[in-house]
Amino acid sequence: MKRGSFFDRSELTRQLWSFRKEFLWVGFFSMIANLLMLTPTLYMLQLYDRVLKGRSELTLIVVTLLMVFFYVIMVVAEWLRSRLLVRGGVRMDEAMNAIVFNASFEKNLKQAGANPATAIGDLTVIRQFLTGNGIFAFFDTPWTPIYIAVIFLLQPFLGWISILFCIIQLVVAWYNHKATVDDIERSGKAGSESNAYFFSKLRNIEPVHAMGMTGSLRQRWLDLHEHALAQHGHAQHKQHRQQAFSKFVRYTMQSLTLGAGALMVIEGKMTAGGMIAANVLMSRALQPLDLLIVVWKPFIQARDAFFRLENLFDDFPEPSAKPSRPAPQGDVRIDGLTATAPGRPEPILHGLDASFAAGTVTAIVGPSGSGKSTLARCLVGAWPDVSGGVLYDEEPIQSWNGEELGPNIGYLPQDIELFDGTIAENISRFGDTDPAQVIEAAQRTGIHEAILRFPNGYNSQVGEAGALLSGGQRQRLGLARAMYGNPSVLVLDEPNSHLDDAGERALAQAVSQLKQSGKTVFLITHRLNILGAADKILALRDGRIEHHGPRDGVLEVLNAQRTAKNGDQQVTANQNGQGKQSEP
Numbered sequence: 001m002k003r004g005s006f007f008d009r010s011e012l013t014r015q016l017w018s019f020r021k022e023f024l025w026v027g028f029f030s031m032i033a034n035l036l037m038l039t040p041t042l043y044m045l046q047l048y049d050r051v052l053k054g055r056s057e058l059t060l061i062v063v064t065l066l067m068v069f070f071y072v073i074m075v076v077a078e079w080l081r082s083r084l085l086v087r088g089g090v091r092m093d094e095a096m097n098a099i100v101f102n103a104s105f106e107k108n109l110k111q112a113g114a115n116p117a118t119a120i121g122d123l124t125v126i127r128q129f130l131t132g133n134g135i136f137a138f139f140d141t142p143w144t145p146i147y148i149a150v151i152f153l154l155q156p157f158l159g160w161i162s163i164l165f166c167i168i169q170l171v172v173a174w175y176n177h178k179a180t181v182d183d184i185e186r187s188g189k190a191g192s193e194s195n196a197y198f199f200s201k202l203r204n205i206e207p208v209h210a211m212g213m214t215g216s217l218r219q220r221w222l223d224l225h226e227h228a229l230a231q232h233g234h235a236q237h238k239q240h241r242q243q244a245f246s247k248f249v250r251y252t253m254q255s256l257t258l259g260a261g262a263l264m265v266i267e268g269k270m271t272a273g274g275m276i277a278a279n280v281l282m283s284r285a286l287q288p289l290d291l292l293i294v295v296w297k298p299f300i301q302a303r304d305a306f307f308r309l310e311n312l313f314d315d316f317p318e319p320s321a322k323p324s325r326p327a328p329q330g331d332v333r334i335d336g337l338t339a340t341a342p343g344r345p346e347p348i349l350h351g352l353d354a355s356f357a358a359g360t361v362t363a364i365v366g367p368s369g370s371g372k373s374t375l376a377r378c379l380v381g382a383w384p385d386v387s388g389g390v391l392y393d394e395e396p397i398q399s400w401n402g403e404e405l406g407p408n409i410g411y412l413p414q415d416i417e418l419f420d421g422t423i424a425e426n427i428s429r430f431g432d433t434d435p436a437q438v439i440e441a442a443q444r445t446g447i448h449e450a451i452l453r454f455p456n457g458y459n460s461q462v463g464e465a466g467a468l469l470s471g472g473q474r475q476r477l478g479l480a481r482a483m484y485g486n487p488s489v490l491v492l493d494e495p496n497s498h499l500d501d502a503g504e505r506a507l508a509q510a511v512s513q514l515k516q517s518g519k520t521v522f523l524i525t526h527r528l529n530i531l532g533a534a535d536k537i538l539a540l541r542d543g544r545i546e547h548h549g550p551r552d553g554v555l556e557v558l559n560a561q562r563t564a565k566n567g568d569q570q571v572t573a574n575q576n577g578q579g580k581q582s583e584p
Helices: 011-018 020-036 039-054 057-110 117-130 134-154 156-202 205-210 214-266 272-294 296-315 372-379 402-408 423-427 435-444 448-452 471-483 501-516 528-533 551-581
Strands: 332-339 349-356 361-365 386-392 409-412 489-493 520-524 536-541 544-550
Touching: 011 057, 011 296, 020 057, 020 134, 039 057, 039 272, 057 117, 057 134, 057 296, 117 296, 134 156, 134 272, 156 214, 156 272, 214 272, 332 372, 349 372, 349 544, 361 372, 361 501, 361 528, 372 386, 372 489, 372 520, 402 409, 409 471, 423 435, 423 471, 435 448, 435 471, 435 501, 471 489, 471 501, 501 520, 501 528, 536 551, 544 551
Parallel strands: 361 520, 361 536, 409 489, 489 520
Antiparallel strands: 332 349, 332 386, 536 544
16 A cells, blocks of 8 residues: 555554454444443333333333343443453554654654654553543444434434434534634643743753852743643633533533423323433433533544654654664775754765774864764764765665664763663663673773772662763763773764863773774864874864874874964064054
């Protein structure tokens, strides 16, 4: 089936369609439950028109036992359909959570500011709707005509009144939707913006507290929060008003049905039992329609969540299976690498070409804003807007299986992010922990002894984002994580920015060991004391390669440029000074 057809729009649609058998069984049990909903009607008819007239206790006992038996079957049918929906919802969540996670992960990687929790929340909204009472309204509503047909059998006049009342109820439901859908969407959006703003400030609580920004940020959040409250209050007020009006209409119609039945009894066109049974049937016919009004908000939320996930899967589909390859040897090449960013007219990197042989250490230097960190992200495949290519062993990085390539890459970003868990878990990348490799990685970065001084050693918690550690400790743990498992390629962005002299010596020694073992290492740095560990230097300026070659040769050129620049600045300063002295 071609992509874009109804049942093949996305993975979510296909998963929902795969549960069609469960929904058919739910429909079957709904049929049984709704048919047996006629039990109280038939029971009352028998009581009023047969038992009370015949005064037969045996008939009463038999009819009552049949009534209890049918109620038991009805309850079992309702329990079975509820159980089927719950199990189906859990199965759908289990089938979709990894896909939703991957798509949300890709979106967050490629779109700055994306909220990764939105997609998981949307999946939860859909699951809760499919397993809640709301879905029953859609299974029970088709039985409304059956109840009306039974009312017709009792008295045609009441049947026509029932049709009129159902139309009124549907009109009320449609009006409620039109009146509240926009307010519900605005309320949800305002609440999400308020919560996102609040939690983003909690993630940066230290500078906020230290620089006295709490009051200003709190006021901004209060403005967003008050707007969200106003939107929510307006939506709730309108929704409650609509529900009250719907309740008034429903109760009025039920009473009018009873009154019309009484008129039919007075005129001798039906019995008192038929009058009461018709009223019960009318209530039952209107109940699913009334439930539609109650569950309309969850339905709108589930519908919007469904379409958001549809768009997410359209924009970030599940990647096709990549071929399995042996671990890369460490040969890296960039071929016409150009990196751009949304909203930026000029590329950050302009068509870079360079080769890096396995077992070499390359220092990437340049002034701030020259594109060093962007190049680091491109080298590990973490920059979204790229043309040209980064090749590992002459194969584009995008063609590798990420789960296989990842353990062979060590990456230390400029902003080090540790995760809530133990030290050992963070070093081992939360995979299968090899104690020997964890200790080896920690020893390479010189933090092994410091870890042993923690109360629980390698089992000590680091806190959310490594909040329980100092800046230097976080950086060393990040380095240990990058070196865990002896990856073939390591990209270290400012690896010595928080290190003391001992830490820098440990880093230089670790880089030397990596080089001797044939690993390819990239060092992005501003500090020149680490350049002694490099074989080559790649100098960037304005997103272009200014120099690339052996360390000593490039350093000689850079020093000559620096000396010439300082000389020009000194001459300019002297000329300015002489000009000031000559002024009267």
